[in-house]
Amino acid sequence: MEHLDAIIIGMGPGGETVASRLLEAGRRVAVIERELVGGECAYYACVPTKVLLRPPEAREEAAGAAGLSRPDLDWPRLREYRDQMIRHLDDTKQVQGYEDQGALVFKGEARFVGRDPWRVAVGDTELTAEHVVVATGSEAVRPPIDGLDSLDASRVWTNREATTLTEIPRSALVIGGSAVGVELGQFLSRMGAAVTIVQRGPRLVDREEPRLCELISDQFARDGVSVHLGTQVASVARDGDGVLATLDNGDRLHVEVVVLASGRRPRTDALGLGAVGVETERAGLPVDGRCRVEPGLWAIGDATGVSMFTHVAKYQGRVAADNILGAGRTADYTAVPRVIFSQPEIAGVGLTSRQAAEQGIDTVTAEADLPGSLARPWTYATDPRGTLGLVADRGRGVLVGAWAFGPLASEWIHTAALAIRAELPVATLLDSIPQFPTFNEAYLIALEKLDM
Numbered sequence: 001m002e003h004l005d006a007i008i009i010g011m012g013p014g015g016e017t018v019a020s021r022l023l024e025a026g027r028r029v030a031v032i033e034r035e036l037v038g039g040e041c042a043y044y045a046c047v048p049t050k051v052l053l054r055p056p057e058a059r060e061e062a063a064g065a066a067g068l069s070r071p072d073l074d075w076p077r078l079r080e081y082r083d084q085m086i087r088h089l090d091d092t093k094q095v096q097g098y099e100d101q102g103a104l105v106f107k108g109e110a111r112f113v114g115r116d117p118w119r120v121a122v123g124d125t126e127l128t129a130e131h132v133v134v135a136t137g138s139e140a141v142r143p144p145i146d147g148l149d150s151l152d153a154s155r156v157w158t159n160r161e162a163t164t165l166t167e168i169p170r171s172a173l174v175i176g177g178s179a180v181g182v183e184l185g186q187f188l189s190r191m192g193a194a195v196t197i198v199q200r201g202p203r204l205v206d207r208e209e210p211r212l213c214e215l216i217s218d219q220f221a222r223d224g225v226s227v228h229l230g231t232q233v234a235s236v237a238r239d240g241d242g243v244l245a246t247l248d249n250g251d252r253l254h255v256e257v258v259v260l261a262s263g264r265r266p267r268t269d270a271l272g273l274g275a276v277g278v279e280t281e282r283a284g285l286p287v288d289g290r291c292r293v294e295p296g297l298w299a300i301g302d303a304t305g306v307s308m309f310t311h312v313a314k315y316q317g318r319v320a321a322d323n324i325l326g327a328g329r330t331a332d333y334t335a336v337p338r339v340i341f342s343q344p345e346i347a348g349v350g351l352t353s354r355q356a357a358e359q360g361i362d363t364v365t366a367e368a369d370l371p372g373s374l375a376r377p378w379t380y381a382t383d384p385r386g387t388l389g390l391v392a393d394r395g396r397g398v399l400v401g402a403w404a405f406g407p408l409a410s411e412w413i414h415t416a417a418l419a420i421r422a423e424l425p426v427a428t429l430l431d432s433i434p435q436f437p438t439f440n441e442a443y444l445i446a447l448e449k450l451d452m
């Protein structure tokens with residue numbers, strides 16, 4: 001039986017990061033992947049959604065730029081580019097790449113079969129290692145809806161079917177109105193589908209600042225997306241070649257497909273961890289600040305349930321790898337940016353005003369309307385929209401949170417992320433010199449409005 005320095009289970013962005021770091025440090029590593037090296041992110045999540053969302057966004061941007069008219073969308077060519085970007089669901093080159101770096105690569109489902117040292121089986125092979133890193137990601141939740149399991153699989157899409165779609169459905173019922181629901185809902189709508197979003201809670205994007213919900217709700221009204229808040233789907237049933245959905249308010253609608261966007265759960269069931277005495281929790285594998293589950297056992301990414309983003313999976317991969325290499329590193333999640341790549345983009349970082357108040361912080365907030373105070377929105381579009389919000393701690397004189405709604409917010413939210421993480425004094429931020437004309441100038445406007 002081969003004994004290794006480390007075994008990585010799951011080769012999404014988290015597993016890839018830790019594997020690469022350990023291989024670069026000359027460690028003997030085995031990687032095990034049951035589907036595709038690159039994980040959910042590369043084939044069915046981040047990459048295809050951003051590829052699919054960009055052309056409809058560019059079309060609207062063109063329509064809103066002076067002197068341009070709305071270009072046509074060419075679905076077959078977009079589909080072809082999407083297929084190229086998801087590598088035609090073929091990871092041969094990725095497998096080869098890791099083998100070239102000296103890794104043992106196994107394609108199959110890993111499960112724990114022993115401990116002291118940790119023993120992992122894949123197919124007929126058993127391996128032991130000093131360290132095992134669990135990076136098995138997450139999967140879409142299936143909400144408990146009457147009739148859902150009796151529907152034809154082609155009528156019920158998770159992110160996998162939605163991101164690999166070959167034809168645009170005429171209509172879609174999206175269940176869940178946070179990141180997945182907003183991104184997929186807007187994409188399908190802009191491609192011509194009649195989209196209805198049903199959101200259980202009272203707001204869309206319900207983990208973010210309530211103002212963001214108002215702003216995206218207004219955008220959806222412009223887009224013609226129908227949104228039902230505080231509503232659930234009571235039942236679904238086959239209806240001709242589509243689906244008849246009955247909502248708990250009694251409304252009924254006929255749609256071609258149902259898209260599940262009601263959350264994700266860590267994917268740890270198949271690992272057999274219970275059999276080797278490791279407790280798993282529904283919310284994810286419990287880890288300490290160093291991403292350690294038990295001595296020699298580490299977990300990173302969506303499998304931990306800490307914060308389901310690729311940049312967090314990669315960060316935890318760097319933290320776990322550095323700890324395996326002996327560096328003694330602790331993760332800090334104070335300023336993780338959260339972006340929804342809708343148009344306009346939705347971004348948040350740090351605490352919402354409510355979270356700050358709940359933590360007993362003497363909270364001060366301010367909001368800047370971008371077109372009302374800046375040149376950049378007007379040089380960018382003829383009918384601009386956008387907002388920046390700040391959450392500050394009056395006592396310490398620093399920002400603790402920020403949120404934004406506007407073009408490229410995914411990029412300029414990082415100014416706030418750094419300010420929050422580095423605890424830069426508001427006075428220093430007020431003395432900064434942002435490039436003219438940029439969206440970053442909005443920080444000065446909002447900072448000046450803070451009643452510190």
Ligand SMILES: Cc1cc2nc3c(=O)[nH]c(=O)nc-3n(C[C@H](O)[C@H](O)[C@H](O)COP(=O)(O)OP(=O)(O)OC[C@H]3O[C@@H](n4cnc5c(N)ncnc54)[C@H](O)[C@@H]3O)c2cc1C
Nearest residue numbers: 010012013014034039040041046110137301302308309310
């Ligand atoms: C539609 C959608 C869009 C998203 N867009 C973004 C975005 O724009 N930006 C962002 O930051 N995040 C985004 N996310 C979230 C992001 O996809 C995840 O946070 C990220 O993929 C987590 O990486 P990971 O390495 O933990 O797991 P994953 O990417 O899920 O990879 C885990 C891998 O483990 C493998 N595996 C599982 N069990 C086993 C086993 N027993 N043995 C062997 N292999 C196993 C799986 O096959 C998979 O390849 C999006 C999610 C969705 C659903």
Ligand SMILES: NC(=O)c1ccc[n+]([C@@H]2O[C@H](COP(=O)([O-])OP(=O)(O)OC[C@H]3O[C@@H](n4cnc5c(N)ncnc54)[C@H](O)[C@@H]3O)[C@@H](O)[C@H]2O)c1
Nearest residue numbers: 143176177178179180198199200201261262263308339340
């Ligand atoms: N751009 C990005 O970074 C990006 C994009 C997509 C997904 N993600 C990540 O993937 C994860 C999953 O995203 P998600 O949007 O599926 O889940 P989520 O947990 O963020 O949100 C699910 C939403 O569905 C609602 N909901 C739950 N059950 C429902 C039901 N039965 N009926 C109606 N509504 C219901 C919830 O109130 C919630 O608002 C998140 O952690 C997210 O951060 C990130």
